[in-house]
Amino acid sequence: MKYRLGLDLGTNSIGWAVYSLDEDNEPEKLEDLGARIFSDGRNPKSKEPLAVERRTARGQRRIIYRRKLRRRETFRLLQKQGLLPLEKDEAQSLKLMNPYELRIKALDEKLEPFELGRVLFNLSVRRGFKSNRKDGSQEETKENSKSEKLTQADKCSNLSNAIKKSGYRTLGEFLWKNKESNGGTRFAPNRMDYYPVRQLYIEEFNLIRQKQEPFYPDVDWNSICNKIFFQRPLKVQEHGKCQYMPEKERTFKAMPCAQKIRILQDVFNLTFIAEGKSKKLLPEWQDEIIKLLDSKEKVTFKDIRKKLDFDENITFNLESETRDFLQGNSTAVKLRSKNRFGEIWNSLSLEEQDDIVECLITAQEDSDVQKMLEKYDLTSEQKNFITKLVLPSGTTSFCREFSENVVNKIEENSKIFADSAERTERCQIHNVIKELGYNYASQTVEKCDVLPYYGKILAGSTMGAKSNPKNDEERFGKISNPTVHIALNQTRVVVNALIKEYGKPTQVVIEVSRDLKASREAKNKMQQKIAANQRQNEILNKKIKDANSSILFPNRTDRLKYKLWEELDPE
Template sequence: MKNYRLGIDLGATSLGWSLIELDNNNEPTKLEKVGVRIFLDGRDAKSKEPLNVTRRDARGIRRNRDRYLQRRTYLINYLIEIGLMPKDKTKRKKLEHIDPYLLRTKGLDDKLSLFEFGRTIFHLNQRRGFKSNRKLDAKDNDTSIMKTAIKELKEELEKTNSRTLGEYLFNLNKDLPQSEDKNRKPVRVKKSSKSYNLYPNRQMYLDEFELLWQKQAKYYPELTDDKKEQLINIIFYQRDLKPQEKGSCQFEEGEKRCSFAFATAQKFRILQEINNLSLLDFNKNSHLLTEAQRAIILEALLIQKSATFKSLRKKLGKEYARDYVFNLESEKRKDLKGDDTSYTMRKNDYFGDKWDELSNDEKDEIISKILNDENDKEIEATLITWLCENYNLPKENAQNIANASLSKKISNLSRKAMTNILPFLNDGFNYYESCQKAGYENTDEAPEEPKYFKGDLPYYGELFEKDALFGNKENYDSEKEPEKYYGKIGNVTVHIALNQLRKLVNQLTKTYGAPKQIVLELARELKLGKTKVDEIEKNQAKNRKINKAIGKKLEEISVENNYENRTKYKLWEELSKNDTERCCPFSGIIIPIHKLFTHEFQIEHILPKSRTFNDRMVNKTIAHRKANQDKGERSPFEAFGHNPPDYNYNHILARAKNLPSNKEKRFFPDAMQYYQDEGEILSRMLTDTQYMSRVARKYMAFVCGKNNVWSINGQLTAKLRSKWGLNNLLSDDSTKNRADHRHHAVDAFVVACTSRSTMQKVARAIGNSRDKFIDTMPPPFDNFKHNEMKQILDDTVISYKPDHGNAKKAISEHKTVGQLHKDTAYGLVSIDEKKGKITLSVRKELVSLESIKKINEIADPRIRATLLQLTDGENDKKKIVRILSEYSERTGIKRVKIHIEKSLETVVRIEDKLGNYKYYELRNNYCADIYIPNKGKKAGKWQIEIIPMFYAHQPNSTPKWQKENPTAKKKMRLFINDTVAYEENGKTEIRRVKKMTFDGRLFFVNHRIAKSDKDPNATSVKQLQEKDGRKVGVDILGRVSDPKNTK
């Protein structure tokens, strides 16, 4: 193929692409092809947590359970061995009926039988208490709450003169008969409890064990110290945490990233902030900080956890406190973060004033020892001794220091790199300049020339080892398992997206040759962290709520509820909190609500749109028509700074103070400074500076060279799509149709057309527009025809990344390709073979039964009848929960057994080695096998068997149909998101498998559909056979392999 430009629209679950032919001047001349690749983002659909986190958490729970069972088995065997437990299982079972709390109390003063003592020791193992871990504590917000609960429990033991936890718990309920359950106090933490009203630590159990052993050893000489130590090891041993791996430094080869807890890192961060500060005077002129001012602010921040801008201005002098503000100061940001570490270490019960006498190196050495990930017990004891000896500290202070809660954040630089950059930050240079002066300016450069232009672009981790984390070159092969060998980017969504990008570009290169240019646009889910995305989504939800409220107000005053009127109303509310004082910020003319929606008042761009290309709300206000005309395409200062007739610039600034600070700044004299150079503005719009955009851009530079790759920030993509009339290609109106996956291809086309020459056309179009941001826009290129693009889109088949895994391979590797069944374990009540039904039982929290239907499932007829009477006719969930909660408080009933009926084919019975069993609901289906019997009544007729995930993972599992019809022929095996073709109304239709049900029904949707309000109609295998259905392959470029066409 001739020279072409590749446009990429890369999202969290989608990759739209477009090939545009270029002329000799690298200008677009023709749209060649578009496509869309859809894939999963590696996150849970509801919580958005990475699936590997969910799997890791579940694996951790399983391992903890396995270790507990292993520990219990070791303990029982050892107790039998030393004569503290009977060998006979029946006799051991009888010991279970003895109240262990009674034995734990009696054993402190009186002689127990050996078996009773064994029963007591066994009970200590069942709940051995929380063991604090100083590394874990620093990361777990819940730990401080636990520690408070532990402290309160210790105080309660002292107050009640309880020698041990067991004695305290026994005395809690010793005078209450068993029948009074509702008045009994809990003796252990409930998993569902939201507080830690009873939370013992490991030491309480260990102390109790020591006292019990001490007493009983007086009666039994055979209870030796060796046996005691062995029991302590079995019951109380806990493995150490593995050291936390850190990524590689961005600048220094072989150096690991540094924790922000280090004194060097704290000062590094603070100096970056200070060097970005400037002061704004009354006239809003900007003044750089002097060296003396920087020193004052640095000194203040190094001794505080945070400092308000107001307090920092006071330190600079009365004049600055009164007449100046910092450039970073706003309603949302009131302070600067100080030195967290020093703030903690400077406390009197830590280092106190001694901390300030230490050098940076000494401080970092101490922090390094505190952050040590090795054996906690030994390291902590050694560290406390070292602190006492080297710094003459009291032991209590040393203990506080050893357990200090320090910053959890990790920098992308090593301490060595920071140390090299710090002198230049100290001199007042900004971060970028400091890096350059330290010799780090070229460490992250993309290649100037193409390096992989034959479809051989390697895994990103090989090229960006500093961005990839946790590689293991010793245990893995770079060819077979590159992700494990080189490591990967921490964000699983970005990792998957970059891999899909590589596969697409390699396939395009093999098919059409390497692209001459590549243009990228990344979705915010990839560019921003989860916290930032959550914040944006939270603001969007807030805006939807505001829009709804404004819509109601507009209806009340008989004004049409549309986007423009809602915008006017929002901007009007910003002018002042008092609606009678809302006025044009330029002229001061009052804007009453009844005139707001007339032509007298207009939406105005504060800074000229023709020079800033900014059409966002932050650059808009409401102005009187005449003021709007007088201002023209100028900034407020340019138009009114010289106080023309009817305008006073100082009054304008005073009125602007009522606006949000990010708008107020646009009225300042230097507001246009950022937009002086039009070429620079266009370059910024063609350069997305977010970290992930830089990584993707650098990755693509290996294909066509640094200067032929750019990533856009997407600021104008939606407007270009609209002005070029591209929205109409997929919908009947002029709005974007997100329900059609092909909208990603349309976006990719816009991205491909976004170059410097396009942006110059946009600039001219904005300059020629008066009423709208852009009135008209020339087409993407000469001879562009909508009908040709529509035909290309109509011919596009969406490609779906297979994500079903290989169950047989997973079995051999002792893994799974999905969750086998749901988590809840059920007991059996009854089975009705004829109806194919099974009734199961499970205990649930009473307050979780938030509907009449769920209350009807309660097994106890008396409780069920009472609650149905109390909730009679009630449908409100909150009211039902309140009724249940009140009933629970009155009766002491917290949990109830419920009976639920399920279809036999949707549950599975799972037994352990001893024959104990539980029932579980099957979760997902692995696949659907469609086969054709060649014997009997069903010979030649397609049949189907749905294979659940659980059965697909059984060793040597064979589908039921193969056992019953060994001569039958398999027609196809379908997985979710597989593509099928069939004939309908005289043409071939391409459909995607959306879901399959246990009863053999298949649900297909058009391959283009991204989301639908309702499920499609089910398709039977009979219908599929009648339509000549077949499984087709669709590669990453959307090319279809139809077996019908290859015959």
């Protein structure tokens, strides 16, 4: 039977209808219809993906388990080294010893074996915070300097300075002898303006070892140190695959190649509207705009008109109620500042700039960044400012190799072709991609009798593929958005069931967005509402940063929480 399949795709439902067709492929009769209801994979109250709640709980369980495991293994190692008793009752009695008094005593005289074991085990229980340089807690920003609330980085710095001014040798000595003024020896929230970093505990361990090692030369101090202070590196997150080079991972939006490819594409897509006609920009105008975007984080269309000496009535095709600016090269602006690379940045090749930014984003230790900066003629102050810089880790749809090749080709074409029309055409990203011989990841599609798993088709949009797959989802990965993942799978179930019942459809019609039916007046109202929401979000982002400077990139959840806090009227 020849039939037309109509589908209405929603977030948690699929409506379908089967129409038989006549010889001219016109609808003849409604054969069947129905709907399939399913969960969208999100919490109905918070709208957060259910996987987020499971992942958060799983992460907490792992932290608790690993903490207990580390302490248990440290305790057994100290027993093996003869520094803690083997009998449980005798070990329990050691809790009566004050570890802080023993930590001070260990700096000046020999401790008994079990006293030394009590000190070392106490250091493993309270071993301090080891900062991940990518969390943004240590970056020095304008918001940090204006905020009255102390950040975690401020509290860490306060503690280090307080220990130096007090003249005490270690953190343990400082805490015990100042316990009354500090309100105790614990770093409880809101009790003191201090926060301990792991380095302070490592320094104390080294001083204790320096004094006690001559008395205990047979103790394996290196193994004890590693067991107490070792921390697993963060798991490397998958970025998804490039749409044109599926074997490569997507690169970061902050990478210079990604910033440049966006700027170049915006400029070569840009036209201006004068006297009701759309006109292309001259090559020299395009170059001026590219230089302007490369020098600023954000450039308004008003600034572009001023730069090109255009009349105020002239508008641009990319200008709208919701978009009154073009995004500039924020990465270059930050790294080109005098307190970082300065003029050195402009002398580096695109590939070398990408290497630097990739290290800044992926490095987990400051030492990794400092080592990378050794080959550049920079002052120690500049190196410190660069190390403290935290860049966003969001990704584009392309890999680094693809982005660099496209940028280099666009820049090459812009120099070769002087004519505005030909230059703009040759610099369009789709023409450059074609010229370089790249093929879109999903262009080679096999014909199938039934719908296959969507990951096989959308090879450049899925994540999480495994080397030893048990099913198609593990073999090809899945889209990270749970609602889309579920909807596509349910569509496959419905369509394949109908194919089994009626055979393959002659036509398939899918409902498109209802917004397309809106009038011009209705669309203008939508644009104005979106623009108002964007302005409101910018205001909320600034308020959130002023209230909590550790949040560098506020998200939707942060804005919702802040709105709720304002509605509660904290004043």
